[in-house]
Amino acid sequence: MKNPSRTQFACLSALRVSPLSGYKIAETCNAWFSDFWSESYGQIYPTLKKLLLSEDIEKLPPEKGQRGDVYKITPKGLETLEAWLRLPAVPASFRDEYFLKFFGGSVVPVSVHLEHLARKRLQLDALLASAQTALKTLEIVPHPDKDYWTLMARHGEISYRAELAWLDEAEKLLKTKQNQATNQ
Amino acid sequence: MKNPSRTQFACLSALRVSPLSGYKIAETCNAWFSDFWSESYGQIYPTLKKLLLSEDIEKLPPEKGQRGDVYKITPKGLETLEAWLRLPAVPASFRDEYFLKFFGGSVVPVSVHLEHLARKRLQLDALLASAQTALKTLEIVPHPDKDYWTLMARHGEISYRAELAWLDEAEKLLKTKQNQATNQ
DNA sequence: GCCGTCATGTAAAGCGTTACATGATTAA
DNA sequence: TTAATCATGTAACGCTTTACATGACGGC
Numbered sequence: 001m002k003n004p005s006r007t008q009f010a011c012l013s014a015l016r017v018s019p020l021s022g023y024k025i026a027e028t029c030n031a032w033f034s035d036f037w038s039e040s041y042g043q044i045y046p047t048l049k050k051l052l053l054s055e056d057i058e059k060l061p062p063e064k065g066q067r068g069d070v071y072k073i074t075p076k077g078l079e080t081l082e083a084w085l086r087l088p089a090v091p092a093s094f095r096d097e098y099f100l101k102f103f104g105g106s107v108v109p110v111s112v113h114l115e116h117l118a119r120k121r122l123q124l125d126a127l128l129a130s131a132q133t134a135l136k137t138l139e140i141v142p143h144p145d146k147d148y149w150t151l152m153a154r155h156g157e158i159s160y161r162a163e164l165a166w167l168d169e170a171e172k173l174l175k176t177k178q179n180q181a182t183n184q
Numbered sequence: 185m186k187n188p189s190r191t192q193f194a195c196l197s198a199l200r201v202s203p204l205s206g207y208k209i210a211e212t213c214n215a216w217f218s219d220f221w222s223e224s225y226g227q228i229y230p231t232l233k234k235l236l237l238s239e240d241i242e243k244l245p246p247e248k249g250q251r252g253d254v255y256k257i258t259p260k261g262l263e264t265l266e267a268w269l270r271l272p273a274v275p276a277s278f279r280d281e282y283f284l285k286f287f288g289g290s291v292v293p294v295s296v297h298l299e300h301l302a303r304k305r306l307q308l309d310a311l312l313a314s315a316q317t318a319l320k321t322l323e324i325v326p327h328p329d330k331d332y333w334t335l336m337a338r339h340g341e342i343s344y345r346a347e348l349a350w351l352d353e354a355e356k357l358l359k360t361k362q363n364q365a366t367n368q
Numbered sequence: 369g370c371c372g373t374c375a376t377g378t379a380a381a382g383c384g385t386t387a388c389a390t391g392a393t394t395a396a
Numbered sequence: 397t398t399a400a401t402c403a404t405g406t407a408a409c410g411c412t413t414t415a416c417a418t419g420a421c422g423g424c
Contacts, residue, residue: 022405039384041403094222104265158347163343207373
């Protein structure tokens with residue numbers, strides 16, 4: 001395979017913690033993993049079918065009051081996940097539109113960039129807040145992997161703070177630039 | 185359009201600074217923009233054809249000793265770029281395999297995670313070094329957009345430093361974890 | 369003459385989002 | 397009963413990478 005889809009590993013990662021429906025897997029990815037991963041329904045359901053065929057997951061017998069299908073990871077699935085976890089991570093190739101726009105520099109007025117920065121700040125504030133909420137929540141969660149998950153949340157906290165520090169610097173410089181332009 | 189390709193804007197952004205061949209555009213994207221953007225040849229050449237048709241770029245008359253085709257942005261192309269620059273940036277959706285693996289926690293031994301961290305450190309060291317080289321280079325570059333480009337490099341420096349700080353924290357905690365396991 | 373770089377291009381394959389369709393259950 | 401949520405699924409579309417093919421030019 002050239003670009004093996006990693007959706008299967010995202011699914012297995014979520015199911016490793018507890019059995020879930022396809023819907024809940026998507027929810028988990030887009031909440032727990034939101035800082036570094038996303039999945040769409042159009043990707044998850046076909047993947048679950050494949051994982052069923054390969055016996056990496058199994059469908060649990062429906063319990064009363066249960067909606068939809070609930071999947072559980074199998075011992076084989078855990079092995080599949082483990083094997084992948086051992087492989088070196090393929091470095092993420094960012095494509096952050098934001099900086100491409102920044103590179104445009106004087107093609108647009110400084111004010112346009114300042115607006116972009118302001119939007120970015122709102123997003124970062126929200127992301128930082130959710131990382132901090134996650135840290136608080138994790139304090140009272142008993143789980144063998146608590147340390148890993150806490151470190152993940154810490155990563156969010158640290159990098160969002162760094163981004164915000166950069167934002168301060170960028171805004172300051174651009175505002176100076178704007179004033180110079182006005183005073184000329 | 186649903187997912188309008190941003191390759192065209194990457195091309196226009198590069199050509200805005202100076203006329204380039206398709207090959208050089210790819211080089212520029214994967215060097216200058218490497219922190220936040222990537223393009224492949226299979227994407228660039230078809231895009232250049234489209235941009236020619238829409239008259240956003242034009243082919244320069246071949247000069248002696250020139251290899252291949254060299255493209256230049258047109259006034260219309262500059263307008264196209266400007267219009268896009270004014271639009272709010274679509275937030276980047278990361279898919280960083282690295283953290284998905286980290287989430288796997290105790291599925292693999294601590295040593296596996298420490299190896300992942302060590303690899304990540306090497307990558308970050310290299311990225312930080314290149315950001316710092318860029319900053320030095322920019323010091324002596326006279327260009328109206330120098331400030332923007334410097335801020336971009338500063339973003340790299342700041343965020344890579346933050347990542348490295350997190351790495352220190354993560355390594356420390358995981359090593360403690362490893363020792364505890366050994367001493368039991 | 370040969371290799372490395374510069375250069376252009378296409379085809380295949382697969383990834384992934386979006387939009388759409390559908391329906392059950394539950395809470396207001 | 398009406399809306400929101402939970403739930404499953406598919407089809408279209410286009411993006412993107414990868415691999416491959418080809419060839420010119422320059423330096424050794």
